[in-house]
Amino acid sequence: MTETETTAGEIWTAPAKGADDRGRIYLAIVFCLLSMASVQFGAALTKPVMQELGPSGTTWLRLCFAALVLALFVRPPLLSYGKRHWFAAAALGTAMAMMTLCFFAAIERIPLGLAVAIDFLGPLTVATIFAGGRWRLVCPAVAAAGVLFLSWDGGAWVGDRLGVLLALGAAVGWGSYIVLMKHAGQRFSGLEGLSVSLLVAALVATPFGFRQAVFGLMPELALMTGLLALLVPLLPYALEFAALRWMKASAFGILMSLEPAIGAGVGFIVLGQELTPSQMLGVALVVTASAAGTMSRQA
Numbered sequence: 082m083t084e085t086e087t088t089a090g091e092i093w094t095a096p097a098k099g100a101d102d103r104g105r106i107y108l109a110i111v112f113c114l115l116s117m118a119s120v121q122f123g124a125a126l127t128k129p130v131m132q133e134l135g136p137s138g139t140t141w142l143r144l145c146f147a148a149l150v151l152a153l154f155v156r157p158p159l160l161s162y163g164k165r166h167w168f169a170a171a172a173l174g175t176a177m178a179m180m181t182l183c184f185f186a187a188i189e190r191i192p193l194g195l196a197v198a199i200d201f202l203g204p205l206t207v208a209t210i211f212a213g214g215r216w217r218l219v220c221p222a223v224a225a226a227g228v229l230f231l232s233w234d235g236g237a238w239v240g241d242r243l244g245v246l247l248a249l250g251a252a253v254g255w256g257s258y259i260v261l262m263k264h265a266g267q268r269f270s271g272l273e274g275l276s277v278s279l280l281v282a283a284l285v286a287t288p289f290g291f292r293q294a295v296f297g298l299m300p301e302l303a304l305m306t307g308l309l310a311l312l313v314p315l316l317p318y319a320l321e322f323a324a325l326r327w328m329k330a331s332a333f334g335i336l337m338s339l340e341p342a343i344g345a346g347v348g349f350i351v352l353g354q355e356l357t358p359s360q361m362l363g364v365a366l367v368v369t370a371s372a373a374g375t376m377s378r379q380a
Contacts, residue, residue, distance in 0.1 A: 123312030141290025174281025180254030190244025194345030199248035203256030230363030338371030
C-alpha cells in the first residue's frame with residue numbers, strides 16, 4: 082500500500098548491507114506480501130466497525146491509536162524540532178489524513194478491489210512522472226482502462242459517483258504521501274518523522290471523526306479499532322521498514338504493484354465481492370501498468 086522511512090535516503094537508494102544474501106531477499110519479499118495482505122485485510126475487517134462509528138470516526142480512532150503507540154515506541158523529541166521539521170510533518174500528516182479518510186469512506190460505497198485500483202493511480206502517477214518516453218503516457222492509460230473494466234460488472238456500473246470521487250481523493254493523498262515522505266525522511270532521523278506526522282494526521286482528522294467516534298464508541302469497538310490499527314498502519318510500516326533494508330526500491334515498487342490484485346482477492350474472501358471476467362482483466366491491467374511504471378522509473 083506505502084513507502085516508509087528510515088534514516089535519510091536509505092529507502093531511495095541502494096539496499097543496505099546484506100541485500101546480496103538470497104535468504105534475506107526472500108524474507109523481504111514475504112514481508113512485502115504480508116504488508117499488503119495486512120493493509121487489505123485491515124480495510125475489509127473495518128467494515129463492521131464503520132457501520133457503528135462511520136468511516137470518519139473509525140479512521141480517526143485508528144489514527145489516534147497508531148499515533149499513540151508509535152509515539153510511545155519512538156519517543157520523538159518534539160521540543161527540539163524547528164520550523165522546517167514541523168512544516169514537513171504537517172504536510173505529510175495532512176496527506177496521510179486525506180488518504181485514510183477518503184479511502185475508508187470510499188470502501189463504504191464501492192467494492193474494495195475497485196477502491197484499491199483507483200487509489201493506486203496516485204503512486205502510479207508519481208512513478209510515471211519520473212519515467213521517460215512512451216511510458217509516461219502508456220502506463221496511466223493502461224491503468225485507467227483497468228479501472229473502467231473494474232467499474233463495469235457486465236450489467237451496470239459498480240458503486241456510485243461519490244465513492245469513486247472519494248477513491249480519487251485517496252489517490253491524490255497517497256501520491257502526495259510518497260513525495261512528502263521522502264522530504265520528511267530527509268528532515269528527521271529514524272521513524273521520528275513518521276511518528277510526528279501520524280500525530281498531525283490524527284489532529285487533522287479530528288474535525289471529521291471525533292463526533293462520530295465519541296457518540297458511538299463502546300469498549301468492544303474501542304478494542305476492535307485498536308487491533309485494526311495494528312493491521313493498518315503499524316504492522317505494514319514495520320514490515321516495509323525491514324523489507325526496504327534488504328531489497329532495492331525498484332523491487333519493492335514492483336512487488337507493491339500486486340496490491341490491487343490482493344485487494345480484489347481479499348474483497349472476495351472477506352466481503353464476498355465477486356469479480357466478473359472483465360473485472361479480473363481490469364485488475365490485471367492495473368497491476369501490469371503499475372509494475373511497468375515502476376520498472377521504467379527505475380530504469
